[in-house]
Amino acid sequence: MQNKTFYNEILTDHNLHPEHKHELENANFEMDGVNPSCGDEIRLKLRVDDGIITDGAYVGNGCAISQASADIMLDLIIGKTKEEAMRLSDIFLRMIKGNVTDEELEELEEASVLQDISHMPARVKCAVLGWHTMEEMFKEDKES
Amino acid sequence: MNKNPETEIKFSDKFTEEDLKIRADFPLLNKYDMAYLDNAATSQKPECVLNEEKKFYEEYNANPLRGLYNLSEMATEKYESARVTVQKFINAASEREIIFTRNASESLNLLAYSLGDLLLNEGDEIAISIMEHHSNMLPWQHAAKRKGAVLKYIECDMQGNVTEEELESVITEKTKIVAFTQISNVFGRLNDMKRLAEICHRKGAVLVADGAQSVPHIPVDVRALDVDFLAFSGHKMFAPMGIGVLYGKEEYLEKMPPFLTGGEMIDSVTREGAVYAELPHKFEAGTVNAAGAAGLAEAIRYIEKIGFDKIEERENKLTAYALWEMGKISHVKVIGSEDPDEHHGIITFTVEGVHPHDVAYILSADNIAVRAGHHCAQPLMKHLGVMSTTRASFAFYNTMEEVDRFIESLKDLRRKMGYAE
Numbered sequence: 280m281q282n283k284t285f286y287n288e289i290l291t292d293h294n295l296h297p298e299h300k301h302e303l304e305n306a307n308f309e310m311d312g313v314n315p316s317c318g319d320e321i322r323l324k325l326r327v328d329d330g331i332i333t334d335g336a337y338v339g340n341g342c343a344i345s346q347a348s349a350d351i352m353l354d355l356i357i358g359k360t361k362e363e364a365m366r367l368s369d370i371f372l373r374m375i376k377g378n379v380t381d382e383e384l385e386e387l388e389e390a391s392v393l394q395d396i397s398h399m400p401a402r403v404k405c406a407v408l409g410w411h412t413m414e415e416m417f418k419e420d421k422e423s
Numbered sequence: 424m425n426k427n428p429e430t431e432i433k434f435s436d437k438f439t440e441e442d443l444k445i446r447a448d449f450p451l452l453n454k455y456d457m458a459y460l461d462n463a464a465t466s467q468k469p470e471c472v473l474n475e476e477k478k479f480y481e482e483y484n485a486n487p488l489r490g491l492y493n494l495s496e497m498a499t500e501k502y503e504s505a506r507v508t509v510q511k512f513i514n515a516a517s518e519r520e521i522i523f524t525r526n527a528s529e530s531l532n533l534l535a536y537s538l539g540d541l542l543l544n545e546g547d548e549i550a551i552s553i554m555e556h557h558s559n560m561l562p563w564q565h566a567a568k569r570k571g572a573v574l575k576y577i578e579c580d581m582q583g584n585v586t587e588e589e590l591e592s593v594i595t596e597k598t599k600i601v602a603f604t605q606i607s608n609v610f611g612r613l614n615d616m617k618r619l620a621e622i623c624h625r626k627g628a629v630l631v632a633d634g635a636q637s638v639p640h641i642p643v644d645v646r647a648l649d650v651d652f653l654a655f656s657g658h659k660m661f662a663p664m665g666i667g668v669l670y671g672k673e674e675y676l677e678k679m680p681p682f683l684t685g686g687e688m689i690d691s692v693t694r695e696g697a698v699y700a701e702l703p704h705k706f707e708a709g710t711v712n713a714a715g716a717a718g719l720a721e722a723i724r725y726i727e728k729i730g731f732d733k734i735e736e737r738e739n740k741l742t743a744y745a746l747w748e749m750g751k752i753s754h755v756k757v758i759g760s761e762d763p764d765e766h767h768g769i770i771t772f773t774v775e776g777v778h779p780h781d782v783a784y785i786l787s788a789d790n791i792a793v794r795a796g797h798h799c800a801q802p803l804m805k806h807l808g809v810m811s812t813t814r815a816s817f818a819f820y821n822t823m824e825e826v827d828r829f830i831e832s833l834k835d836l837r838r839k840m841g842y843a844e
């Protein structure tokens with residue numbers, strides 16, 4: 280029997296003990312994301328001062344991959360500029376498509392544990408939910 | 424709480440001679456080392472059914488009901504004899520009452536459209552249960568909108584039980600159509616169609632039964648139940664995908680307008696209109712799925728060869744064992760009755776703290792196939808207060824050994840998700 284599962288410790292830990300799953304009172308960026316296939320939903324909130332993401336949080340519910348991925352993303356982008364966050368998001372989304380260099384993978388830190396999800400097309404939408412939501416949020420900001 | 428099956432089940436009889444004999448009929452089951460527990464979504468197909476479908480194309484293939492040559496007549500004969508096999512299987516009064524469709528969904532859409540046109544006027548009521556599959560819900564929502572009718576819901580309790588008072592109060596003299604599933608694809612519970620038909624007919628309503636989950640598992644006799652319509656799908660009863668059935672009482676079918684129009688369903692056409700064909704062809708526009716119908720007839724012969732006694736005995740035994748073992752796992756909560764006989768092979772459940780998609784994924788890593796999600800019953804999920812659930816569903820070809828594999832994987836699931844147990 281094939282017994283390997285994709286749920287390693289980093290993932291389950293972020294799912295069960297998320298650091299950033301809470302409200303954020305002073306947020307100035309906010310966006311909802313939904314993945315209808317799993318019924319995953321998150322509300323992402325960020326505090327951005329002078330182009331730097333100084334704080335971030337999310338609330339929502341859904342499968343472990345969607346929730347853990349959002350938590351891991353926040354770990355990575357808090358303290359970075361908007362542009363830097365968008366660049367990391369681009370790397371992350373390329374990683375999922377299997378198009379990434381080893382150096383880039385390293386930049387993703389813990390988020391790189393989601394690399395193997397590219398073999399599970401049904402779960403890709405879960406993994407990218409938080410990242411897509413962030414991209415949408417910044418894109419919308421640019422347009423307005 | 425659960426019935427103790429240990430008194431009845433010898434645990435040594437796993438993968439018995441009988442298991443092996445039955446499973447030898449199903450090519451796919453022998454191809455993979457997998458416990459296929461998603462039978463409520465679609466069943467596997469025995470070799471005889473696959474051969475029958477192939478044989479149609481190898482030996483009978485011509486457009487049925489059209490050609491005047493021998494081969495076309497053979498194709499027609501094959502197709503029409505499949506209809507008689509279906510008629511006898513559900514004990515319909517005449518083959519004119521059997522309409523071939525693609526699946527239960529199409530049968531129900533046909534009805535909502537055509538029966539809706541015949542019966543519904545502004546202010547009339549349609550009553551459906553809250554446990555209906557979207558396929559027996561959305562068509563009626565549309566029909567209600569189209570005809571200015573009111574759609575009412577018959578509620579059930581957390582075990583899927585519907586009380587007599589609820590039926591009597593929602594179904595009234597204003598109700599023209601009642602659509603109700605015979606076996607729920609979430610609870611697995613059998614609803615008493617005979618009793619429901621009595622209530623409907625007393626109040627002047629027509630009863631549409633959704634047999635998608637019942638016809639594959641229990642004997643269904645449309646005349647004994649006195650349902651006015653019955654819809655079901657071939658693919659859930661060991662037949663190919665793409666063939667389904669609508670049974671309807673002739674008195675209604677005669678009066679109903681056609682659903683799809685085009686080839687085959689007419690007697691004559693002029694520039695202004697058409698004279699429609701006799702039943703059942705009035706409702707079968709275009710080239711039909713004759714090979715699928717032949718496959719369905721073979722699936723019925725296969726079911727009859729195994730026998731519903733054997734099918735029910737095996738499915739109930741698997742369900743009882745699975746429910747009993749699941750009852751021992753903390754954090755696992757089964758939806759529906761505690762009585763295994765009220766499940767008809769369907770066990771819908773949740774695992775506390777683990778999202779159903781994660782449950783299904785972890786089971787899948789252990790080669791166990793189950794369904795996760797809302798099971799096309801979102802209003803019911805909401806009514807039960809769950810976002811989504813996981814469902815294991817058995818067919819008679821499943822084995823106790825497969826249940827063991829499922830239980831072993833389920834036991835270890837929370838630990839794999841990082842819970843310290």
Ligand SMILES: Cc1ncc(COP(=O)(O)O)c(C=O)c1O
Pocket residue numbers: 463464526527528529556558559604606607608633635636656658799
């Ligand atoms: C109770 C019930 N009704 C209707 C359907 C629809 O069947 P099909 O998809 O074959 O049309 C299903 C299938 O899942 C079902 O379980």
